[in-house]
Each structure stands twice: as structure tokens, then as C-alpha cells.
Amino acid sequence: MLEKDHKKILIIKLCCLGDVIFLTPALRALRIQNPTSRITLLVSSWVRDIVSQIPFIDDVIIYDAPLKKRFSINAFLETIRLLKRLRRLKYNTLLIGHRNKLFAILGYFSGIPMRIGFADRPSLWITHPVHFDMNEHEIKRYLRLTEECGATSLNLETEICPSVEEVKHTTELFQRLGIKSNDSIIGIFAGGGQNPGTSMQIKRWDVKYYIEFCRKIIQADNTKILLLGNKDDQPVNAEILAAFQSKKDKMFDLSGRTSLCALPALLQKCRIVIGADTGPLHMAAAVGTPTIFLFGPSDPRLVAPQVPNSIYLWKTVFCTPCYTPESVMQRKYFIGKEFICWTKTHECLKSLTVDEVFTAYSKLMNAISHHDR
Structure with a gap:
């Protein structure tokens, strides 16, 4: 269980559709272990329409800058706006579903104290490293991230809940x-x-x-x-x-x-x-x-x-x-x-x-x- 001052959790997984779906067992484990925590998923607009049907999250933040073909002033400004927003929201725990150091650096400058990500040793950017095992199922890799903050699960089933409106x-x-x-x-x-x-x-x-x-x-x-x-x-x-x-x-x-x-x-x-x-x-x-x-x-x-x-x-x-x-x-x-x-x-x-x-x-x-x- 997260400590009482670790009640706002941010998970970063921008893309893509299958990868975000693979994340759902980890999100479920977080929700079961921390039923009152505020859980936010940071994704790209590519998967925006599907994350609304993931039942374990409270908020969604859209961030597209890393997916753009080349550096631009608009991408830079988008990143600055995101940093300001994350600092204002004061997240306590960050889980990074990517290997790219950019997202760990983003977490550091956002002032998030507990930063869990794929790495072999602690660093300025990642406080809680998790080894990236290339021979491990992707779902299990994401669950090992949640284990670092006490949320464990043997349930590997992915889960999406279609909305009542879309069923109609x-x-x-x-x-x-x-x-x-x-x-x-x-x-x-x-x-x-x-x-x-x-x-x-x-x-x-x-x-x-x-x-x-x-x-x-x-x-x-x-x-x-x-x-x-x-x-x-x-x-x-x-x-x-x-x-x-x-x-x-x-x-x-x-x-x-x-x-x-x-x-x-x-x-x-x-x-x-x-x-x-x-x-x-x-x-x-x-x-x-x-x-x-x-x-x-x-x-x-x-x-x-x-x-x-x-x-x-x-x-x-x-x-x-x-x-x-x-x-x-x-x-x-x-x-x-x-x-x-x-x-x-x-x-x-x-x-x-x-x-x-x-x-x-x-x-x-x-x-x-x-x-x-």
C-alpha cells in the first residue's frame, strides 16, 4: 500500500494501442491496492478514445510531443506546458512504461518524488529502477513496475469496458x-x-x-x-x-x-x-x-x-x-x-x-x- 502522502499516481504510456491494453492488469492492481488514490494516465491522442473505456483510472492527460517527427517549437512549448501542469498537480508517484529516459527526466523536473521506471540502477532521474527483461511477457513487465509501490497481482487478463452508449x-x-x-x-x-x-x-x-x-x-x-x-x-x-x-x-x-x-x-x-x-x-x-x-x-x-x-x-x-x-x-x-x-x-x-x-x-x-x- 502506498503511504498516506502517496495518493496521486501518474502512469506514462503514450502509445500504442496494444501496449496500453497490456497496461490494464497493472492499472487494475494499482486500483485494488489503492482504492482511494487518484490515478492519472498520460497518453498520446492516438489512444485517447480507448483509455476512456479503461475502468481503473480517474484522469487522462494528452501529450503528443515525443511522437512528432522532428523537434519543433510547438513540441517544446507543449512539453513546458505539461511540466507546469504536472508540478501544479503535485503527483507523488510516477510509473514509466517506456525505456526512453525522456519520461524519467520529465518526472524529475515535475517534482514527483517516487519515480519508478526501467533501469538497472537508481539515478537522478529514476529513484526505483526495475530491470527490463527482454524475455518477459510485456504484461508481467508492467506489473513489476507496480510491485515497486506494493501493488502485486497474478491476474494477467487485459480488460476494456465498452461504454453503454457505444453498445447502443x-x-x-x-x-x-x-x-x-x-x-x-x-x-x-x-x-x-x-x-x-x-x-x-x-x-x-x-x-x-x-x-x-x-x-x-x-x-x-x-x-x-x-x-x-x-x-x-x-x-x-x-x-x-x-x-x-x-x-x-x-x-x-x-x-x-x-x-x-x-x-x-x-x-x-x-x-x-x-x-x-x-x-x-x-x-x-x-x-x-x-x-x-x-x-x-x-x-x-x-x-x-x-x-x-x-x-x-x-x-x-x-x-x-x-x-x-x-x-x-x-x-x-x-x-x-x-x-x-x-x-x-x-x-x-x-x-x-x-x-x-x-x-x-x-x-x-x-x-x-x-x-x-
């Missing part, structure tokens, strides 16, 4: 689309891999594989397929939809038609959601929807959801995993902001067959149906 909007959307309450709604997230600092299109399973997979599942009488994503994912989803012109009453392209704020409620209505290791798939797992993750360059042992009915498929070819906590910090693996397949083969996902995914889907669907009886 989703119900109305389904009514407009002609989707019935007894339909088996399958969410497909064929795109993704984009965030403010990095592009990882190598995480995507080939669109031709998705088309073949959808052909296998769309035959069931009550199956309805939702193609999910934002505007950037519209070309991929349009290619899938074009292959099912005679099935327009069974497949719907919602890319760019729903906000990030609305996505949790929509995902909660799905029977199963399938896609790559991307934020929306982690969101689906966090609202309790069964998921099938198609892993390639990233390591599921470090980032796969720790919830029931979430499974992953991963072909461990000679070069996997290539996207790791170590490689993401090295620019040699990037061209611009694009993380590249250095073998130029994309073998990890090319070798994952449609039949393997369909078999996993069938087993999960049978398990869900058996549970519902």
Missing part, C-alpha cells in the same frame, strides 16, 4: 445492416500494423489467404463477416469484399466507418475475431471475445493475450522472431518508419496455411458452441 450504437448499426441477434458474427482484421512511430505491414497475413479463408466460413447459414479497420485498411478490405459480390448480405466492410471509441463494443458482439498481432485484436481479447492471432515477426511468448479463448498460430521459421524489444530499438531494421523483413521472404506468414487457420477456427468455434449449451 453498435446494436443500431447491426439493425441497419440486417444482422440478427442469432447471427454468428466473425470479425476479420486483415490490415493493421500502423502506429505514429512505426509501420509493420510485415505483420499482415496475405490478403489472398484471407479471401480463401472467408470462402470456407461464409457458407454457414447464419455466418456474417465484418471486415474491420480504419481508413488505411480500406484497400485491403475492398480487395476481400470484391471477391464476394454475390454475398453482400453476408459480408460488410466497416473500415473507416467506425471510430476507435466504438470498436470495443463492436468487437464484443463478435463470435470470433481473426487477424494479425495488432491493437484491435488485443482489444477484442480485452473485451472477452474469442480471438485467433496470426503471428509472424513478433513473439507471442512476449505479447500474446493471457485470457481464455484467445489462441495464436505461429510458424517458427529460421528467422523468427525478428520484431523484438531489442530489434525495435535498432534503426538498421527499418527503412524510414517501416520495419522490414530482412530476408525479403515473409516466410513466417507465407508458411501459415489457410487450412491451418481454418482448423484452429473450427476447433475454437466448436469449443464456444459447447460452452454455450
Whole structure:
């Protein structure tokens, strides 16, 4: 338990969607251990709409300066304004979910006395260091930060709570689309891999594989397929939809038609959601929807959801995993902001067959149906 004068807690995790969702078990542990503390989450506007549906926090502060491409006077002024605000709010404890020293320095100049972050030894900037173990699941790493202030937990399940308003909007959307309450709604997230600092299109399973997979599942009488994503994912989803012109009453392209704020409620209505290791798939797992993750360059042992009915498929070819906590910090693996397949083969996902995914889907669907009886 925090001391009586440690009742205002600030947690910094700017980005991205999956990482903020991984933080929820740590936030839950903090809230359970400190029910009367004021807990604030400092995030970027990229994830603003989702943090309002995290049930363990009281306040949200938006800070975008570190995500901007280059130094600017506006970014500098934004940082100065943030420093003044944090000093005025007088936080007692800071937990830093990044390895970048910038945030520890920010905490120091904000006058926060207890600063917990990833480091190997105490310093002027970090008073309570936590070793960053590259072989540890990301959720467990965040929980080790909370352990430094007495909040421990063995519960690794992520958690997002869709708002009542968004649940209502989703119900109305389904009514407009002609989707019935007894339909088996399958969410497909064929795109993704984009965030403010990095592009990882190598995480995507080939669109031709998705088309073949959808052909296998769309035959069931009550199956309805939702193609999910934002505007950037519209070309991929349009290619899938074009292959099912005679099935327009069974497949719907919602890319760019729903906000990030609305996505949790929509995902909660799905029977199963399938896609790559991307934020929306982690969101689906966090609202309790069964998921099938198609892993390639990233390591599921470090980032796969720790919830029931979430499974992953991963072909461990000679070069996997290539996207790791170590490689993401090295620019040699990037061209611009694009993380590249250095073998130029994309073998990890090319070798994952449609039949393997369909078999996993069938087993999960049978398990869900058996549970519902």
C-alpha cells in the first residue's frame, strides 16, 4: 500500500494501442491496492478514445510531443506546458512504461518524488529502477513496475469496458445492416500494423489467404463477416469484399466507418475475431471475445493475450522472431518508419496455411458452441 502522502499516481504510456491494453492488469492492481488514490494516465491522442473505456483510472492527460517527427517549437512549448501542469498537480508517484529516459527526466523536473521506471540502477532521474527483461511477457513487465509501490497481482487478463452508449450504437448499426441477434458474427482484421512511430505491414497475413479463408466460413447459414479497420485498411478490405459480390448480405466492410471509441463494443458482439498481432485484436481479447492471432515477426511468448479463448498460430521459421524489444530499438531494421523483413521472404506468414487457420477456427468455434449449451 502506498503511504498516506502517496495518493496521486501518474502512469506514462503514450502509445500504442496494444501496449496500453497490456497496461490494464497493472492499472487494475494499482486500483485494488489503492482504492482511494487518484490515478492519472498520460497518453498520446492516438489512444485517447480507448483509455476512456479503461475502468481503473480517474484522469487522462494528452501529450503528443515525443511522437512528432522532428523537434519543433510547438513540441517544446507543449512539453513546458505539461511540466507546469504536472508540478501544479503535485503527483507523488510516477510509473514509466517506456525505456526512453525522456519520461524519467520529465518526472524529475515535475517534482514527483517516487519515480519508478526501467533501469538497472537508481539515478537522478529514476529513484526505483526495475530491470527490463527482454524475455518477459510485456504484461508481467508492467506489473513489476507496480510491485515497486506494493501493488502485486497474478491476474494477467487485459480488460476494456465498452461504454453503454457505444453498445447502443453498435446494436443500431447491426439493425441497419440486417444482422440478427442469432447471427454468428466473425470479425476479420486483415490490415493493421500502423502506429505514429512505426509501420509493420510485415505483420499482415496475405490478403489472398484471407479471401480463401472467408470462402470456407461464409457458407454457414447464419455466418456474417465484418471486415474491420480504419481508413488505411480500406484497400485491403475492398480487395476481400470484391471477391464476394454475390454475398453482400453476408459480408460488410466497416473500415473507416467506425471510430476507435466504438470498436470495443463492436468487437464484443463478435463470435470470433481473426487477424494479425495488432491493437484491435488485443482489444477484442480485452473485451472477452474469442480471438485467433496470426503471428509472424513478433513473439507471442512476449505479447500474446493471457485470457481464455484467445489462441495464436505461429510458424517458427529460421528467422523468427525478428520484431523484438531489442530489434525495435535498432534503426538498421527499418527503412524510414517501416520495419522490414530482412530476408525479403515473409516466410513466417507465407508458411501459415489457410487450412491451418481454418482448423484452429473450427476447433475454437466448436469449443464456444459447447460452452454455450
